[in-house]
Amino acid sequence: MSRFANQRKSKIFSASLLYGLALATILATPVFAAAAPSAPSGADTGSDTSAGASTSTNAQDLITKGRYIAAAADCAACHTVPGSASFAGGYAFQLPIGTLYSSNITPDKTNGIGNWTEAQFVRAIREGVRPDGAALYPAMPFPSYARMTDEDLHALYAYFMHGVQPVAQAVRPNGIPWPLSMRFPLTVWRWVFAPSPDAARQSTERSFPTPELARGAYLVEGPGHCGACHTKRGLAMQETALTAQDGPQYLAGGAAVDGWTPPSLRGDPRTGLGAWSVADLTAFLRTGRNMRGSAFGNMDTAVHHGTQYLTDDDLTAMARYLKALPAANGAEQSWQTDPAATRALRTGGKLTKGQRLYLDNCAACHRSTGAGYAPAFPPLAGNPVVMNAAPDSLIHIVLTGATLHGTQAAPSAFTMPDFGKRLSDAQVAAVVTFIRHAWGNDASAVSDVDVAHLRKRLTPSTMQSAPPTPIDPAPAQPGSAPRAPEQDVSQDTSKPATGPVPTGHLPPEDALHSAPQPAMKAN
Numbered sequence: 122m123s124r125f126a127n128q129r130k131s132k133i134f135s136a137s138l139l140y141g142l143a144l145a146t147i148l149a150t151p152v153f154a155a156a157a158p159s160a161p162s163g164a165d166t167g168s169d170t171s172a173g174a175s176t177s178t179n180a181q182d183l184i185t186k187g188r189y190i191a192a193a194a195d196c197a198a199c200h201t202v203p204g205s206a207s208f209a210g211g212y213a214f215q216l217p218i219g220t221l222y223s224s225n226i227t228p229d230k231t232n233g234i235g236n237w238t239e240a241q242f243v244r245a246i247r248e249g250v251r252p253d254g255a256a257l258y259p260a261m262p263f264p265s266y267a268r269m270t271d272e273d274l275h276a277l278y279a280y281f282m283h284g285v286q287p288v289a290q291a292v293r294p295n296g297i298p299w300p301l302s303m304r305f306p307l308t309v310w311r312w313v314f315a316p317s318p319d320a321a322r323q324s325t326e327r328s329f330p331t332p333e334l335a336r337g338a339y340l341v342e343g344p345g346h347c348g349a350c351h352t353k354r355g356l357a358m359q360e361t362a363l364t365a366q367d368g369p370q371y372l373a374g375g376a377a378v379d380g381w382t383p384p385s386l387r388g389d390p391r392t393g394l395g396a397w398s399v400a401d402l403t404a405f406l407r408t409g410r411n412m413r414g415s416a417f418g419n420m421d422t423a424v425h426h427g428t429q430y431l432t433d434d435d436l437t438a439m440a441r442y443l444k445a446l447p448a449a450n451g452a453e454q455s456w457q458t459d460p461a462a463t464r465a466l467r468t469g470g471k472l473t474k475g476q477r478l479y480l481d482n483c484a485a486c487h488r489s490t491g492a493g494y495a496p497a498f499p500p501l502a503g504n505p506v507v508m509n510a511a512p513d514s515l516i517h518i519v520l521t522g523a524t525l526h527g528t529q530a531a532p533s534a535f536t537m538p539d540f541g542k543r544l545s546d547a548q549v550a551a552v553v554t555f556i557r558h559a560w561g562n563d564a565s566a567v568s569d570v571d572v573a574h575l576r577k578r579l580t581p582s583t584m585q586s587a588p589p590t591p592i593d594p595a596p597a598q599p600g601s602a603p604r605a606p607e608q609d610v611s612q613d614t615s616k617p618a619t620g621p622v623p624t625g626h627l628p629p630e631d632a633l634h635s636a637p638q639p640a641m642k643a644n
């Protein structure tokens with residue numbers, strides 16, 4: 122009997138282990154949303170009433186507003202496959218347990234959400250629950266969307282029902298085998314980690330020094346779901362903080378997603394946004410580039426589908442909110458330029474392997490000063506992403522290259538070439554180690570083992586950032602051609618050692634748009 126009991130126990134144990142494992146692996150996934158304490162639902166469906174109460178907006182205005190909210194919430198980043206119909210889903214998420222595809226969220230009645238009521242829609246967005254009661258994978262960032270207002274969701278629903286073309290394209294069945302495909306562990310996860318709409322609303326309505334900061338907090342913590350990438354996750358892959366109130370880990374930098382590491386958005390002077398001004402931030406979110414760095418990997422996607430469409434007022438509110446987040450690491454020293462590396466590269470004496478590789482492969486665009494030709498070719502000197510504790514993004518971009526997409530306000534695209542075929546693991550390690558130590562940068566060295574490891578993890582979907590989609594406002598434009606290293610050197614000598622390297626003194630934002638890029642005022 123005890124034997125039987127033991128067997129049973131061990132069966133139960135292995136079953137729960139399996140589901141525990143399933144849960145952990147399900148959640149151990151890119152781009153994921155996550156968490157905070159939960160409570161029951163139910164009070165979240167008052168959107169119809171708020172619609173009645175809300176002003177005299179006519180149907181078209183409502184749709185236009187919904188479209189704007191869809192951009193602020195970046196729905197297209199996950200629900201539109203580059204090059205195919207908007208919101209028809211099918212974007213693949215590689216989970217350790219199999220492949221999850223995003224849903225068709227067009228108003229098609231068979232394949233999409235055309236039959237959903239507003240209450241059902243709102244519940245899916247805020248709570249991650251489908252009309253049939255099944256839980257959604259937190260790849261859908263509902264723990265952040267829980268904060269979205271009734272008014273915004275009402276407009277968003279109007280947009281998806283009346284402003285989006287229905288697409289009769291079946292959702293691909295998920296490639297997740299049974300029993301891992303069972304959704305009940307997700308329900309448990311949701312109970313434990315996702316905020317209830319009530320709790321989220323209370324947090325959203327907390328007091329702020331100014332209405333602008335309140336707006337910025339709403340956009341960043343809510344629809345923008347910036348924390349889904351930029352905040353560290355706990356053991357069950359829940360975000361360890363969902364708002365600025367939850368502590369200094371909020372937006373203090375997340376783990377690599379698809380091999381791209383989201384850096385800290387807090388006030389840390391070297392590895393965060395401490396040195397960036399509000400104008401730097403708005404330029405970055407509007408155009409994907411500024412004098413200090415450029416958006417690449419999945420941040421390029423976030424700008425491409427999302428932030429570029431936001432108004433100046435909203436971008437400024439987000440920037441001010443981010444600038445109000447104190448540094449997570451109070452001890453960090455601010456970045457100071459150090460001309461030693463530039464001097465070594467220019468004199469061309471006895472160069473280290475990393476210096477040599479940099480001169481041969483990188484200096485044409487990023488220059489011997491590391492200042493680049495910002496905002497077209499980003500600086501590497503003083504660039505927070507280059508000093509990130511985790512070097513994944515840097516190894517990744519050197520291996521695969523990346524394209525900075527054109528945006529409405531800066532239509533030129535610029536491409537960083539891929540060096541994966543040309544450089545060995547040891548060479549990539551040497552050049553990345555060099556840029557992490559040169560010009561006053563200071564971050565850990567990278568080994569060939571790190572490079573080999575990342576190289577193995579690259580899949581076709583992570584090989585490049587999203588190619589231009591139909592909503593891309595302009596095709597790629599030829600940028601200012603990279604200059605030869607010799608020219609770079611002679612150019613640089615005419616300038617003080619610091620050159621245009623980030624110094625805290627920046628040209629006004631307009632300078633970004635009038636920078637010497639041929640297509641800057643196109644469109």
Ligand code: HEC
Pocket residue numbers: 152153191194195196197198199200214221222223224225226233234242245246251256257258259260261262266277
């Ligand atoms: C970070 C990626 C991501 C973002 C951003 C995102 N979604 Fe999703 N969404 C998903 C994934 C993945 C699924 C499928 C989850 C599953 O099958 O459990 C999904 C599922 C859904 C569903 C359920 C559809 C169904 O038939 O079950 C709806 C509705 C939805 N999303 C709407 C939206 C809207 C509206 C937005 C913007 C406000 C949005 N999503 C933003 C990834 C995302």
Ligand code: HEC
Pocket residue numbers: 152341345346347348349350351378381382383384385386392393394402405414415416417418419420421423428439504505506514
């Ligand atoms: C899908 C994941 C993802 C989401 C969502 C996301 N980011 Fe990022 N972000 C990244 C990655 C990866 C980087 C590093 C690459 C780069 O610098 O572009 C980054 C970089 C940045 C940078 C540049 C920081 C630096 O030091 O150079 C800023 C600013 C930024 N993100 C702001 C935001 C804001 C604001 C939001 C929400 C509206 C957001 N991000 C949402 C992944 C993401």
Ligand code: HEC
Pocket residue numbers: 413414415416417418421479482483484485486487497498499500501504506507515518519523524525526535536537538540552553556603
């Ligand atoms: C032809 C010009 C060109 C060359 C050569 C080049 N890069 Fe780049 N690099 C770029 C462009 C353009 C970007 C911006 C890509 C984006 O934002 O998607 C970039 C981005 C980067 C970034 C990310 C910084 C940021 O803020 O966007 C790093 C790191 C980097 N390059 C390192 C290197 C290294 C190391 C080499 C040599 C092995 C190299 N690059 C060679 C053009 C170049």
